[in-house]
Amino acid sequence: MKEVVKIKEESIFPKKSKIEQFSSQMKRSIAIAKKNLRIYYNKGPVVIQGFLFPGIFFFAMTIGREILPIYIISGLMAMVLFLSATSIGPITFPWETRQKTLERLITCPISIKTIILGDVWASFLFGSIISIVPLILGLLIFSFWSSLNLVIIIVGILVSSFSFSCISIILSVPPSDTPASTMILTVIIKFPLIFISPLFMPIESVPSAMISPLTYFIDIINFGLSGNSAFGSFGILIDFGILLLFGFGFLFLSFKLHGKTLQKRFRG
Amino acid sequence: MNVIKVENLSKYFGEVHAVDEVNFSVNKGEIFGFLGPNGAGKTTTFRMMTGVLKPTNGQIKIFEKNVWKDPIPIKQIIGNVPEMANVYPDLTGMQNLTLIGELYGVPKKINKERAEKLLKQFELFEKRNFKTRKYSKGMKQRLLLCMALMNDPIILFLDEPIVGLDVQSAKIIKQLLKEYNQNGTTIFLTTHDMEVANELCDRIAIINKGKIVSLDTPENLKKLFQEFQEIDISFNQDINKEEFEKLSSIKKVQKVKDGFSVIVYEVNLAIIQITDFAKTNKLEIKRLNTHQPRLEEVFLKIIERGS
Numbered sequence: 001m002k003e004v005v006k007i008k009e010e011s012i013f014p015k016k017s018k019i020e021q022f023s024s025q026m027k028r029s030i031a032i033a034k035k036n037l038r039i040y041y042n043k044g045p046v047v048i049q050g051f052l053f054p055g056i057f058f059f060a061m062t063i064g065r066e067i068l069p070i071y072i073i074s075g076l077m078a079m080v081l082f083l084s085a086t087s088i089g090p091i092t093f094p095w096e097t098r099q100k101t102l103e104r105l106i107t108c109p110i111s112i113k114t115i116i117l118g119d120v121w122a123s124f125l126f127g128s129i130i131s132i133v134p135l136i137l138g139l140l141i142f143s144f145w146s147s148l149n150l151v152i153i154i155v156g157i158l159v160s161s162f163s164f165s166c167i168s169i170i171l172s173v174p175p176s177d178t179p180a181s182t183m184i185l186t187v188i189i190k191f192p193l194i195f196i197s198p199l200f201m202p203i204e205s206v207p208s209a210m211i212s213p214l215t216y217f218i219d220i221i222n223f224g225l226s227g228n229s230a231f232g233s234f235g236i237l238i239d240f241g242i243l244l245l246f247g248f249g250f251l252f253l254s255f256k257l258h259g260k261t262l263q264k265r266f267r268g
Numbered sequence: 269m270n271v272i273k274v275e276n277l278s279k280y281f282g283e284v285h286a287v288d289e290v291n292f293s294v295n296k297g298e299i300f301g302f303l304g305p306n307g308a309g310k311t312t313t314f315r316m317m318t319g320v321l322k323p324t325n326g327q328i329k330i331f332e333k334n335v336w337k338d339p340i341p342i343k344q345i346i347g348n349v350p351e352m353a354n355v356y357p358d359l360t361g362m363q364n365l366t367l368i369g370e371l372y373g374v375p376k377k378i379n380k381e382r383a384e385k386l387l388k389q390f391e392l393f394e395k396r397n398f399k400t401r402k403y404s405k406g407m408k409q410r411l412l413l414c415m416a417l418m419n420d421p422i423i424l425f426l427d428e429p430i431v432g433l434d435v436q437s438a439k440i441i442k443q444l445l446k447e448y449n450q451n452g453t454t455i456f457l458t459t460h461d462m463e464v465a466n467e468l469c470d471r472i473a474i475i476n477k478g479k480i481v482s483l484d485t486p487e488n489l490k491k492l493f494q495e496f497q498e499i500d501i502s503f504n505q506d507i508n509k510e511e512f513e514k515l516s517s518i519k520k521v522q523k524v525k526d527g528f529s530v531i532v533y534e535v536n537l538a539i540i541q542i543t544d545f546a547k548t549n550k551l552e553i554k555r556l557n558t559h560q561p562r563l564e565e566v567f568l569k570i571i572e573r574g575s
Contacts (some may be wrong), residue, residue, distance in 0.1 A: 012331050012339040024373050031370035039358045100354040104415070107350060107369040109319045109343035142538065207538075266320050266352075267281070 025114045032105075032118025037125060040088050040095070045103050045183050050087035050192075054080045057194065067200045073138030074221035075200035077157075078214045080134050082194065085127025089168030090186045092119045093258070097177040097265045105196045109140065112262055116169055123165035124158075131157055142248060149224045152236065156220030159240055163213055163247035169254040175264035203230035213246045269296045271423060271454050272280060277326035278478075279312050284310040288478040289326070294423075294456055299449050301469030302458040305571060309478040310458040311351055314427045315362065317456070318348045318545070330423065333465060346401060347421030349412045350460075351428045351565045359409050361392055364400060365418055372419035379418075386414040391440060406437030430464050430528035462567055474570050484569050487564050495533050498559040501542065502527025504552040511549075515541045 016024070042048055058076055067075075096102035105115060135153065139145070140202040171186050185203035203222075209215040216239040219230050229235025272294035282519060287309040294300040304310045308496055315321040317328050319339045328335040330342045355364050362383060369379035387393040390410040400408060409429065416424060426445075430438045430513055445468060459465055465472050466486050468568040473483040491555035512528070513521045520531040532538035546553050 012345060013297060013333065028371050028373065035356065035359070035363075037365070037368050039356060098355065100352055101356055103315075103350050103352055104354065104412075105371075106320055107343060107348050108368065109340045109373070110371055111340065120442055263322055266315065 022105060022174070025110065026117070028108075028110050028116035029114045030121060032110075032115060033121035033125065035211050036088060036092055036119060036122035038124070040092060041126060043091065043095070043179075045202055046087045046126075049183075049186070050084040050126065054083050057083075061200055064073045065200070069138075069142035070222060071200045071202070071227050072142070073134065073142065073225060074218045075198075076130050076134040076138065077221055078093070078218045079194065080215065081127050081131035081157065081160055082164050082214050084122050085121070085164035086168035086171075086186070086190060088126055089119050089123040089165055090171035090182045091179045092122075093172035093265075094176045094179045094182045097175070098179070102124060103266060106262070106266075112259050113150040116251070116254050116258055119169055119172075120162070120165045124161045127161040127164060128157055128263055131161070144225045147225060147227050149227065153224035156217060156224060156239070159243050159247070160213075160217040160220070161249075163243040166247040166250040166254065167213065170250050170257065173254065173261055175259040175261040177265070178250065213243060216240075270294065271296045271331060272300075272456065273329040273332075274313075274317070275327050277313065277316060277328060278324045279309075279316060279321060279447060280324045286315070287323075287479050290475070290478070290480055292468045292473050292480060292483055294454060296472040297449070297452055298453055299337075299445070299455040299457060299468050301465040301472040302456065302464055302475060303460065303462075303472055303567060304458075304475035305460060310460075310475055311427055312478075313456050313475070314456075315350070315352075315424060318346070318350065318425050319343055319442070321348070344419065345422045346425060347416035347423075349409075349416045349427060349429050350425075351431070355400045355403075355408055355411050355415070358399060359395075359412075360397050360399055361387060361403070361407075362396040364411060365414055368415045368418045370498035374418060382418060382420075383414075386417055389444065390414050393526045404434070405432060406434045409433055410437055410440065413444070417448070421453065423456065424448065426455065426457045428459055428461075429457065430459070430461060474567060476571050481557070497532050499530040499532055499535070499538060499559040500524075500527065500555065500559065501530060501553065504548065504554055507549065507551060512545060515545060517541050 026179055054076070057079055062072065062077070062153070093102065096105065106112075135157075168186075171189065174185065176182055193214060196206065196208040197212040198209045198218060199214070203209055203215060203219060219235060219258070220239045223229045223236050223239075229239070231238045250260050274290055274292050277287055277290040278285065278519065280283055290309075290313060294567065302310050302313065307431060312321060313408065316323045319335055319342070322336060330346065333342055335342050356367070359367065365386065366379050369383060376384065384393065384396075387396050390413065391416065392407060392410055395403065400411060403411065407495035413426075416426075418540040429445075430441055433441070442464070445455060457464075457468065469486060471483065471485050474481050509521055509528075510524065512518070515538070517532050517534055518534055518541070522529045530538070539556070539558075542556070543553070545551075
């Protein structure tokens with residue numbers, strides 16, 4: 001009898017190994033990312049933060065100053081990557097809470113971690129793609145071909161985009177259903193990070209730069225363009241290490257904090 | 269066989285006991301109605317059962333698995349139409365469905381085929397490539413139901429699926445729910461619409477102020493309230509209403525357009541007494557119809573009694 005019950009249960013709930021479970025949740029997180037990219041790339045906050053702000057900041061920070069071409073490329077790339085990779089993540093949770101689509105999502109066989117990862121992938125792809133534009137423009141205009149290490153730059157973009165995306169997800173932890181209020185928090189945190197970062201200048205000239213994750217991306221780009229790192233011979237490893245630390249640190253923190261605030265989104 | 273078992277389920281929001289020690293079970297293959305007035309705790313119970321709101325106390329088991337301890341395998345076999353949910357307005361009907369299919373791990377080829385089949389079944393195929401912000405409420409509700417069916421669920425949870433819908437959408441949904449149920453899908457349905465409950469449900473639980481106040485088949489619930497049995501009668505001439513009301517089987521007489529609406533204690537006895545009354549008073553009975561109590565009356569009575 002027990003065997004019959006067991007067989008029945010297995011036919012209803014087929015057993016899956018941990019690896020199968022992980023892989024199916026990863027696939028589902030990619031489905032969420034696709035959905036996010038389809039829906040959010042043209043939303044107001046994303047357009048403002050992902051496209052307009054980098055342009056405005058670029059002109060505000062560079063016009064009238066004599067800046068070495070290498071710092072123009074790394075500074076612009078860092079700003080574009082940071083602002084675009086952090087533009088989708090903070091708005092998806094409040095937007096979907098308001099639209100009542102989060103409740104539909106949460107009733108699917110996916111965990112909150114899967115939803116967060118989906119948001120990270122969307123931000124990651126958005127940031128990575130957008131930041132290619134200033135790289136291409138910079139290379140065409142300033143011709144860094146001789147010392148160019150494209151592999152380092154591409155890996156740097158991918159790692160940094162992941163790291164910045166993870167940082168952005170934490171901004172949507174407060175269980176708000178108003179994207180505008182999340183945007184205020186976003187601006188309060190993101191803008192100071194930009195201002196303390198060594199954008200369009202040597203890293204050594206900004207003492208507070210070490211606390212900003214942008215610094216390590218700038219150093220990777222500088223290294224990819226010139227072969228020199230501000231942190232010595234192992235500088236590039238330090239850059240990647242710190243960016244990954246930032247990324248995974250914020251990702252796990254997001255898992256924890258979103259898990260805690262999720263229920264508050266369904267009180268209404 | 270119980271497929272859903274709810275034990276001592278409670279949900280408190282601060283001082284408010286939205287759901288209080290609720291117990292019931294749903295059998296395999298039945299349509300179980302969860303009825304109650306607005307604010308009774310229907311949707312809160314529904315949201316706890318579908319893994320949205322975490323219960324304060326108690327447990328919900330689906331096929332013996334605790335919904336809150338092992339949610340993913342359970343969510344994999346259920347489909348649901350939450351009242352407080354929406355489709356993605358910036359995606360097309362087709363994109364909404366294939367997204368849900370992907371989230372349930374439906375293989376790519378089957379995903380598209382199933383989405384198309386459901387869109388045809390629910391008469392949405394023509395509008396499949398329209399963004400759903402252009403859909404009417406009825407179309408959105410039908411699409412939500414399609415989304416709930418994308419994983420070919422064993423159990424279907426529906427929260428007020430027909431509320432506020434146009435006649436056509438309501439008809440399509442009710443018809444298809446019956447078909448899915450006939451094919452073996454167990455359905456848990458919350459509603460405050462008696463017609464829907466009466467038409468669709470095998471058993472009904474009535475909840476009020478967070479507590480279950482009654483649980484039975486619609487027929488038995490009606491039997492519980494025989495006093496609501498009603499006779500519609502008219503005579504060939506005017507009668508003395510006071511005399512008529514004195515008959516022992518009659519509870520209340522109300523004059524209607526061309527006759528009387530009579531609430532009786534016991535129908536058969538009332539018919540005998542009314543026939544005798546007519547003979548004695550040399551009256552001719554022009555019309556005599558009996559009415560079963562309507563579920564709505566039963567519901568109101570139960571709620572009144574519970575209060």
